[in-house]
Amino acid sequence: MVISQDQLAHFNSLKTPFYFYDTQLLERTLNFAKSEADKYGYILHYAMKANVNDKVLQAVHAHGFGADCVSGGEVQKAIDAGFSADEVVFAGVGKSDDEILTALSHDIFCFNCESIQEIQVINELAAQEGKVAQIAVRINPNVSANTHAHISTGLKENKFGVNMSEMDAVLEVIAASKHIKLVGIHFHIGSQITDLSSYKNLCVRVNQIQEWFVARHVALEFINVGGGLGIDYYNPEVNDVADFKAYFAIFAEFLELRPGQKVHFELGRSIVAQCASLIARVLYVKEGETTNFMILDAGMTELIRPMLYQAYHKINNLSAIGTTLASYDVVGPICESTDTFAKGLELPLSKRKDIIEIKSAGAYGEVMASNYNLKTLHRSVYSDEVSVVI
Numbered sequence: 001m002v003i004s005q006d007q008l009a010h011f012n013s014l015k016t017p018f019y020f021y022d023t024q025l026l027e028r029t030l031n032f033a034k035s036e037a038d039k040y041g042y043i044l045h046y047a048m049k050a051n052v053n054d055k056v057l058q059a060v061h062a063h064g065f066g067a068d069c070v071s072g073g074e075v076q077k078a079i080d081a082g083f084s085a086d087e088v089v090f091a092g093v094g095k096s097d098d099e100i101l102t103a104l105s106h107d108i109f110c111f112n113c114e115s116i117q118e119i120q121v122i123n124e125l126a127a128q129e130g131k132v133a134q135i136a137v138r139i140n141p142n143v144s145a146n147t148h149a150h151i152s153t154g155l156k157e158n159k160f161g162v163n164m165s166e167m168d169a170v171l172e173v174i175a176a177s178k179h180i181k182l183v184g185i186h187f188h189i190g191s192q193i194t195d196l197s198s199y200k201n202l203c204v205r206v207n208q209i210q211e212w213f214v215a216r217h218v219a220l221e222f223i224n225v226g227g228g229l230g231i232d233y234y235n236p237e238v239n240d241v242a243d244f245k246a247y248f249a250i251f252a253e254f255l256e257l258r259p260g261q262k263v264h265f266e267l268g269r270s271i272v273a274q275c276a277s278l279i280a281r282v283l284y285v286k287e288g289e290t291t292n293f294m295i296l297d298a299g300m301t302e303l304i305r306p307m308l309y310q311a312y313h314k315i316n317n318l319s320a321i322g323t324t325l326a327s328y329d330v331v332g333p334i335c336e337s338t339d340t341f342a343k344g345l346e347l348p349l350s351k352r353k354d355i356i357e358i359k360s361a362g363a364y365g366e367v368m369a370s371n372y373n374l375k376t377l378h379r380s381v382y383s384d385e386v387s388v389v390i
């Protein structure tokens with residue numbers, strides 16, 4: 001997305017910081033993801049954890065996605081946003097009894113279970129409620145996602161899923177649980193995956209795992225391969241929509257399905273990341289001994305990814321028009337040294353009150369905002385309302 005002069009004029013009249021959503025780009029992304037998935041009859045769930053902004057959820061729901069939730073709060077939010085319960089899945093290593101009861105009360109499509117104990121608890125609670133809960137077992141496939149260690153989830157050392165070595169015991173527990181029905185298996189190997197060969201490796205591993213189930217005469221209605229498709233944080237203007245074509249084609253080529261078996265996906269970042277920027281103002285430019293500090297009114301309280309995962313976000317000064325460049329450490333106002341978006345960044349000569357855009361912030365941005373230091377994040381702005389406001 002590229003911010004227009006009209007939009008910049010509007011931003012200048014507003015209090016910062018705020019998130020700016022490009023609703024047209026979101027539409028384009030959703031249309032492309034859905035049409036590529038439809039080619040193969042794949043079922044898409046949107047990973048709510050990426051962004052639960054109401055307008056985003058409306059758009060996602062309108063394009064026929066289900067919801068992938070990781071808490072009772074997300075399950076409730078999905079239902080409130082209009083997602084039908086039979087398109088809601090619920091994952092997470094630590095589902096509390098209350099969260100399980102919330103999901104049972106809505107008769108959600110499936111619990112993605114991550115431990116034997118969890119399966120037993122869901123069975124007990126479903127019995128108490130007089131229900132039968134559909135479950136998928138989340139399996140840790142020990143496949144590398146070739147991504148940042150903090151967002152890798154499918155390796156032995158990660159806390160997620162059940163190992164194949166425990167699977168005989170899992171099947172015994174399921175067989176003895178009258179209020180559980182096993183309907184699928186679930187995988188999610190990590191996030192911001194740009195090396196698509198990781199997905200080929202996942203398919204190969206899933207095929208082996210399927211053989212294991214077939215040998216035990218266990219029929220699986222679906223395979224859920226999770227999400228994780230990465231986006232281009234370095235060239236967001238050029239690659240503003242993720243390569244869903246290549247992504248789904250890998251599964252079509254390498255995943256071996258049994259007759260009637262469906263494939264489910266849980267995409268978060270690739271759906272929403274490019275559709276929003278964090279808009280901030282320069283409060284001060286301070287000359288340090290070794291560097292200049294550009295101090296923004298937005299910090300880790302609005303967008304924590306750079307501080308949490310050393311994530312890169314492209315930063316533009318929308319107000320600066322000169323060609324002279326200077327080097328800046330772009331930092332926030334929070335009383336923590338880690339509150340730094342970028343170090344030694346070359347930007348046009350910048351001054352107090354310039355408007356700064358931090359791009360590709362639609363996923364794991366607004367949803368992770370906190371009010372640490374009692375900071376205020378202002379109301380989000382949407383591209384389809386800017387022309388009305390001006």
Ligand SMILES: Cc1ncc(COP(=O)(O)O)c(C=O)c1O
Pocket residue numbers: 047049050068091092188190191192226227228229266267268269270363
């Ligand atoms: C179980 C599960 N599914 C889906 C996702 C969505 O991942 P992404 O936003 O990378 O597509 C996550 C995120 O970590 C997850 O934990």
